Amino acid sequence: MANIFDYLEWRCDVPLAVDPFNEVDNLVLSELVYTDFRGIASMDSRAVPLRDAADAFFQTHDREEILESKSFTARAPLLMEKMLEGERFRDVKLCWYQDETDTEQAMQFAAVTFLLPDGSAYVAFRGTDGTLVGWREDANLSFLRDTEGQRRSAAYLNRVGGRLDGAIHVGGHSKGGNMAVYAAAHCDMALQDRLLAVYNNDGPGFHEEMLQTEGYRRILPKLVRIIPETSIIGLMLSSLAENRVVKSAQNGIFQHDGFSWEVSRNRFVGAELSDASRWFRRFLSEWLDHNDEEARRAMTEIVFSLFESTGADSFREIGQQKWRSAEAILAAMVKLPRAKQQEALSFIQKLGASGGQAVAEYISSRIRKDLGRDD
Secondary structure (H helix, E strand, O other): OOOHHHHHHHHOOOOOOOOOOOHHHHHHHHHHOOOOOOOOOOOOOOOEEHHHHHHHHHHHOOHHHHHHOOOOOOOOOHHHHHHOOOHHHHOOEEEEEEEEEEOOOOEEEEEEEEEOOOOOEEEEEOOOOOEHHHHHHHHHOOOOOOOHHHHHHHHHHHHHHHHOOOOEEEEEEOHHHHHHHHHHHHOOHHHHOOEEEEEEEOOOOEOHHHHOOHHHHHHHHHEEEEEEOOOOHHHOOEOOOOEEEEOEOOOHHHHHOHHHEOEEOOEEOEOOOOHHHHHHHHHHHHHHHHOOHHHHHHHHHHHHHHHHOOOOOEHHHHHHOHHHHHHHHHHHHOOOOHHHHHHHHHHHHHHHHHHOOHHHHHHHHHHHHHOOOOO
């Protein structure tokens, strides 16, 4: 089945002047922002041609290691090679790369701006990067009206918008999609008028209060919300935008991987929302209705303190030492009241399901066995 790599091979010779920017182009750039551009571009540097950025990146990164990685987003840098093969993206420049992580504020933020050959720009926000602080920030969306990452996204878009003259696309994948919508809804009104489209690629929605704001209502006609047929992350919280459901070559939660979304010519292949996604949307809605903000906050603090007890910074590190991680989490969990143990265990299992983290499944099964929780 064709994906965005195939799309670049087929369509890269078709310039934007002939076939205007489309939903597939949007995903290409939303995935490319997962590339580590530190040392290549910055907020203070001039725009860097895509070819120079690719050359600089592969001077310090091993292509074979990228190919062997099992991460959803590790293949992102390889997009540059395909983009450089044709006229459509060959003259793209990137600028104003920003990448920050703040453990104390549970904030993981990264963004970059792509200057396109047609004179427009695409402001891309990165999704969750696999760090514990990144996933904590995702969980915080369930009870916080605004996260620090969201506020940074609005500040970034305003700053970039002040440096650009032309029209702007805004987008991101996963949490990056949520940040794109938040930034567009909170940026200056004059800048909102210059936005061509705001793309949320399987990213979470928002609390109802956000949906009623003037800023959100103003950008709603420009909002493009794309989710795979078995969407989990993209159905969290609420959105007023119509869902554009697309077919994926993967199953279950692994459909969150944008590289699995199927492409036909210059569009994604359409699909219907699966029964599993419909069930999850009902389940999550009921969970939010039955747990107030303080209950959600307390559970988030408990669960992530358990993960942090391992001393790891990311789920990848936890996965590399699953036995040690499970032991550390078990030692911390037994200190909790029995009711909290059950709640925390359930939360870890849900986190594993929503994040596609096999390590969460391993740890929850190990803890359930050791605590005698086979119910």
